[in-house]
Amino acid sequence: MSTDPLLQLLSSKARLSDAELAELLSLTPEQVKVRIAAWEKDGTILGYQAVTDPELAAAGHVSAFIEVKMTPERGGGFDRLALRIARFDQVSSCYLASGGYDLMVVVEGKDLRDVARFVSEKLSTLDGVLSTATHFRLKTYKEKGFLFDHESRTERLAVSP
Amino acid sequence: MDYSSKIARHVAGIPRSGIRDFFELVQGREGVISLGVGEPDFVTPWHIREAAIYSLEKGQTTYTSNLGLLSLRKAIACYVGEFFGVSYDAPTEVLVTVGVSEAIDIALRALLNPGEEVIYHEPCYVSYSPSIVMAHGKAVAVETSKEDGFSLKPEKLAAAITPQSRVLMLNFPTNPTGAVASQEDLEGIAKLCIEHDLIVLTDEIYSELRYDGVKHVSIASLPGMKERTVLLHGFSKAFAMTGFRLGYACAPQPIIEAMMKIHQYSMLCAPIMSQNAALEALENGAPAMMAMRESYHQRRDFMVKRLNAMGLSCHTPGGAFYVFPDIRSTGLSSKDFATKLLEAENVAAVPGSAFGASGEGFLRCCYATAFDDLRLAMDKMERFVGSL
Numbered sequence: 001m002s003t004d005p006l007l008q009l010l011s012s013k014a015r016l017s018d019a020e021l022a023e024l025l026s027l028t029p030e031q032v033k034v035r036i037a038a039w040e041k042d043g044t045i046l047g048y049q050a051v052t053d054p055e056l057a058a059a060g061h062v063s064a065f066i067e068v069k070m071t072p073e074r075g076g077g078f079d080r081l082a083l084r085i086a087r088f089d090q091v092s093s094c095y096l097a098s099g100g101y102d103l104m105v106v107v108e109g110k111d112l113r114d115v116a117r118f119v120s121e122k123l124s125t126l127d128g129v130l131s132t133a134t135h136f137r138l139k140t141y142k143e144k145g146f147l148f149d150h151e152s153r154t155e156r157l158a159v160s161p
Numbered sequence: 162m163d164y165s166s167k168i169a170r171h172v173a174g175i176p177r178s179g180i181r182d183f184f185e186l187v188q189g190r191e192g193v194i195s196l197g198v199g200e201p202d203f204v205t206p207w208h209i210r211e212a213a214i215y216s217l218e219k220g221q222t223t224y225t226s227n228l229g230l231l232s233l234r235k236a237i238a239c240y241v242g243e244f245f246g247v248s249y250d251a252p253t254e255v256l257v258t259v260g261v262s263e264a265i266d267i268a269l270r271a272l273l274n275p276g277e278e279v280i281y282h283e284p285c286y287v288s289y290s291p292s293i294v295m296a297h298g299k300a301v302a303v304e305t306s307k308e309d310g311f312s313l314k315p316e317k318l319a320a321a322i323t324p325q326s327r328v329l330m331l332n333f334p335t336n337p338t339g340a341v342a343s344q345e346d347l348e349g350i351a352k353l354c355i356e357h358d359l360i361v362l363t364d365e366i367y368s369e370l371r372y373d374g375v376k377h378v379s380i381a382s383l384p385g386m387k388e389r390t391v392l393l394h395g396f397s398k399a400f401a402m403t404g405f406r407l408g409y410a411c412a413p414q415p416i417i418e419a420m421m422k423i424h425q426y427s428m429l430c431a432p433i434m435s436q437n438a439a440l441e442a443l444e445n446g447a448p449a450m451m452a453m454r455e456s457y458h459q460r461r462d463f464m465v466k467r468l469n470a471m472g473l474s475c476h477t478p479g480g481a482f483y484v485f486p487d488i489r490s491t492g493l494s495s496k497d498f499a500t501k502l503l504e505a506e507n508v509a510a511v512p513g514s515a516f517g518a519s520g521e522g523f524l525r526c527c528y529a530t531a532f533d534d535l536r537l538a539m540d541k542m543e544r545f546v547g548s549l
Contacts (some may be wrong), residue, residue: 005455023466024459024532159184159197159509161287161336 006035007044012145014048051144063092063108063137064115066123067101069130078102081128090118101133112136175291179515183499187509194538196510196526199336201401201482203456203529205438206449209400212441213434221433227425228417229257229409230436236443237409245365246382247392249411256417257431257439258424261366261395261408262288265330267427268362268391268410269296271419272328280321281330282313283517284337284485286364289330290517299325304519307487310476311340315349322357329359331380334367337516337525338485339461339478341371344378351383360416361390366408367481369399369450372458375479381411388413391420398482399450400442405435457482460528460535467539468526471546482529485513489522491549498524505548506541 002008005025009016018029018036025032039045054061068085072078078096082103086094093106105123109115115134124132141148165173187193204210228234231252238251249255258264265288269279275297281289283302293300303321305311313331329350333342342350354361361380368377381390395408410420461478468475468486475486488498495512503509513523528535 005459023463026462156198156200156202157184158187158193158195159180159511160199161178161180 006032007039010036010045010048051146053143053148054140060111061108062111062115063106064119065135065137066105066107066119067133067135068103068105068123069132070102070128071130072102073128081126084126085123088118088122090115090122171294171297175294178287179496180287180511183509183511183515186500186503190503190507192507193503194508194530194534194541196508196528196530196535196538198527198529200403201398201453201529202531203401203453205401205405206442206446208445208449209402209438209442213405213438216434216437221437223433225430225433225436227421227430228252228255229431230433230440233257233436233440233443234409236440237411240443241392241394241411244368244377245379245392247379247387247411249392250414253414254411254417256410256412256420256424257436258408258410259428259431260397260406261364261393263424263428264391264393264395264408264410264420265289265362265364266292266295267420267423268393268412268416269293269298269328270423271416272296272360272362273298274327276325277327278323278325279328279330280318280326280359282318282332282335284311284335284513284520284523285330285517286332286336287516289332293330298328301326302517302519305338305340306519307474307476307523310479311335311338311485312342312346313350315346315353318350318353322353322359326357326359328362329354330362330364332364332366334371334478334480336367336481337483337511337513337520338523339481339483340485341375341377341479342380347378347380347383351380351386354380354389355385359389361386363390363392365392365394367398368394370454370457370482371480372454372461373479377480391416396439396442399454400439400446401453402435402438402442405432405438407431407435407439457529460530460532463532463535464526464528464539467543471539471543473524473542473546482527484526484528485523486526487522488524491546493549495521495523502542502545506545508538508541508545 018032022029022032070081090107091105092108095104097104107115119132119134234251234255237255238249242248269292273296276299278299278301279293280301282305290300301321303317305313363380365379371377380386381392391410391412393410396402464484465475465477473486473488475484478484495514499510499512511525513520513525
């Protein structure tokens with residue numbers, strides 16, 4: 001979430017062209033282009049992604065939330081180990097979090113066994129990882145701001161005063 | 162039975178709504194892109210709906226005080242104090258009504274003796290003139306013009322005042338024109354109202370929806386005006402709560418008392434679940450409201466640009482969610498333009514004439530519609546205008 005209107009638009013309508021974005025914000029396409037380029041350069045914008053319904057886009061695939069307890073390192077805290085975990089392709093997200101564990105790792109795999117194998121062979125075996133707790137995602141209600149409930153919306157009157 | 166003699170004459174005399182006629186034309190058609198609505202395209206923000214649901218779960222289903230829940234009136238007084246800069250005493254100077262529509266109706270009925278004149282600016286919301294007639298008053302329209310950005314000019318108002326003038330009705334930002342009143346015009350109007358001892362009914366329903374970073378000023382906040390103004394506002398547009406039917410009036414105690422006399426018998430009170438939802442809107446609704454406003458702002462700019470580009474001269478409205486392009490260059494009347502556009506391209510927009518005689522030659526396009534539909538509608542309208 002951002003207070004910048006252009007950034008906000010990009011998080012839900014990233015596929016609009018510079019000209020279309022400019023139209024909505026009363027900017028010139030050139031101004032839009034320059035601002036986006038600056039954000040891409042300084043890392044404010046990391047990339048663009050279609051937010052998909054996993055059941056439709058990747059039926060059968062499995063997602064898991066793994067709580068990882070680790071020992072922090074002197075001089076580095078959790079960073080080195082966290083990045084080591086994050087670099088795996090199977091890891092789609094990785095966060096340091098407060099609470100009963102240290103790292104929240106989101107892993108995507110072909111199926112249950114695939115994810116379980118990753119956790120037992122690649123994750124738990126890392127030096128510094130004390131324990132893991134794996135939670136498989138069962139059903140998605142909301143993803144990145146997109147609600148999965150097609151609310152029954154009674155039709156507005158076509159013409160009203 | 163011949164019912165024409167059974168219906169009260171003053172009601173029978175109210176002309177058929179121009180909007181209603183157009184609505185019926187649109188009704189049978191499939192796949193119409195409608196620019197003809199007068200309500201937000203957003204669903205009421207979830208936290209507000211949730212508050213209404215929770216109030217039902219808690220079993221709050223009874224009548225409330227006629228004036229409305231005191232907690233809501235306090236929140237309203239607080240909001241009005243901050244947003245409009247006018248302070249009202251919650252227990253005695255605030256009345257919660259069933260929409261601003263009810264507030265307009267009972268205010269007029271509370272203020273007018275038969276035949277007294279109510280001045281209002283046109284083009285305007287469809288209910289004003291009929292409400293005046295139903296309150297047995299005389300409706301006096303003052304034309305506003307495109308050249309003035311549809312603001313009400315004090316000189317034009319002055320010309321309409323007579324010894325029978327009692328009330329002035331204002332609505333800025335305006336439905337259908339999106340016009341806003343300049344500080345200068347408001348001051349001139351206030352001066353006339355004080356001079357001629359008029360009561361002002363100001364319909365502020367679109368006042369949060371102002372663009373370009375301009376702060377809204379209500380006439381109620383000008384010197385000498387609070388004692389003679391009935392400030393009307395609600396939740397339908399800013400918080401997308403049209404179906405909740407919730408509005409309010411803030412005015413000096415004797416006027417509220419008089420309005421309450423009618424309200425207590427005709428409505429008793431506004432629905433309690435809507436009142437609870439409104440309370441939530443006032444307490445926590447600002448972020449959602451601002452996000453919706455930003456979205457309208459973007460769409461407004463798009464519409465103004467496209468309409469001007471296709472040769473339909475359109476001023477940039479300062480508020481609300483309507484644009485009011487001038488279609489006179491096509492040589493068609495408002496009604497013909499709207500009808501032909503509907504038939505040729507399946508795009509519905511309400512003829513300006515439905516909002517008063519000075520709306521003739523204009524079209525009201527509402528941009529509270531999905532952006533993709535707006536773009537499609539503009540492409541179709543461009544094609545239609547090109548074919549004329």
